Amino acid sequence: MEVRSADCRALLPLPECLERDWARRALALLQGDAHRSADTHLIKPVFSGLDGISIYLKDESTHPTGSLKHRLARSLVLYGICNGHIRQGTTLVEASSGSTAVSEAYFAKLLGLPFIAVMPRSTSPQKISEIERFGGRCHFVESAAAVYAEAQSVAEQSGGHYLDQFTFAERATDWRGNNNIAESIFAQMEQETHPVPEWVIMSAGTGGTSATIGRYIRYRNLATRLCVVDVEHSAFYDCYNSGDRTTTCPRGSRIEGIGRPRVEPSFLPEVIDHMIRIPDVASIAAMQVLSDRIFRRVGGSTGTNFFGLCWIASEMLKQGRKGSLVSIVCDSGSRYTETYYNPDWLKAQGFELTPWKDALERFLDGGELSLPTG
The missing domain is CATH 3.40.50.1100 (Rossmann fold)
Known part of the structure; x- marks a missing residue:
């Protein structure tokens, strides 16, 4: 491919950076939660x-949100925002047996984002109720081993972001x-x-x-x-x-x-x-x-x-x-x-x-x- 020399036509007006403005507001909300609860x-x-x-x-x-997973959920959402994967309106998707999804549903609601939890059908009714109370939606699978691929598929179909606690937990914190x-x-x-x-x-x-x-x-x-x-x-x-x-x-x-x-x-x-x-x-x-x-x-x-x-x-x-x-x-x-x-x-x-x-x-x-x- 031929590389052309720069000319004045490439000097475009500065962008409005609306996504960065949303990210800054979101990060301020997450930091406020950390100060209150860490x-x-x-x-x-x-x-x-x-x-x-x-x-x-x-x-x-x-x-x-009642568990250790509150820290992890906040870290995963921060990690997604700071890496540019989570933007205004992004659907958050997680594979979770319960507590992580409860906490992620809380943070999704805090930021005004849709949330879908992919979980085994055997998950306790109390956790399912808590996810739904925060506005999250539960997507069930029969086997715990099936949550990974299903969560990835749900994220792709919804155009969302798979938070993937099992991969990113050790690096998001x-x-x-x-x-x-x-x-x-x-x-x-x-x-x-x-x-x-x-x-x-x-x-x-x-x-x-x-x-x-x-x-x-x-x-x-x-x-x-x-x-x-x-x-x-x-x-x-x-x-x-x-x-x-x-x-x-x-x-x-x-x-x-x-x-x-x-x-x-x-x-x-x-x-x-x-x-x-x-x-x-x-x-x-x-x-x-x-x-x-x-x-x-x-x-x-x-x-x-x-x-x-x-x-x-x-x-x-x-x-x-x-x-x-x-x-x-x-x-x-x-x-x-x-x-x-x-x-x-x-x-x-x-x-x-x-x-x-x-x-x-x-x-x-x-x-x-x-x-x-x-």
Whole structure:
């Protein structure tokens, strides 16, 4: 192709930049939300059996949309706007099992944008209702593994933007700081007896939060280690042990929001110090025990986190170690009244919680963790 020399006809009038004006207004709205909600409470329950070990729980259920995913949703929308993918009138599309979609629906409404959530039909009715209350629309698939391709297809058909939490979670958040969850935790710990935690313990859904925390720990050159707790019917644990990112699982996780049938792009095993996998019954038992102890209902993923924290604490007690442990309250249990807090649902799933709850209660009061067999 011949390249012509520049002439005065190429000197056009300056554009109005209406899209940039919309983006600036949108960013101001998102920044206002961040200032109001980013620094959630770090609560410190006391358990008499854990002598010398201080427990801290970052309560992300107090965000405006009730979960840890509020941070992720805001980051994904910011990432889309700053990369020029989200403009005035753009339809936002996400593949989500619930909480991320609730938060994204909130931000879509804040910015006046349409929102479509592609999710498994088994998603809890409470989450579906919350998405719709924010003006979002739910598009259902039968299998959790089908959400990715369907979300991409819906975005293409609508001319919208696929937010794709599973790919972009680890890169949309500024892991070096900017009041991300890791910076917030460590800032809040500064005046505590053991300000540098021995371990941060959490589960993985996209893998983005564990990536942020693991990177931040290394960036700050802290002695803290990161333990990720995986659940049944999830590919993450096997990937961590084998290094095989093609690992898949034929069934979807029963613990909403965590565990995935494939290894998500945002899951970074290289920044994780240890992983364990626990039975789903342990997650739900721990969820109910913790709810009773802190006088508020928490969700299933928080139960996963708390059981992993108890296991780490039991190992520290065996070794005579003291220090602090930090985990996360991911969301409120109010979203799971029809499932994890429903005796009929638990019975249908074959969950017998009593032995696990009894073991955890004895541990929290007496310091010895003796788990049910089988």
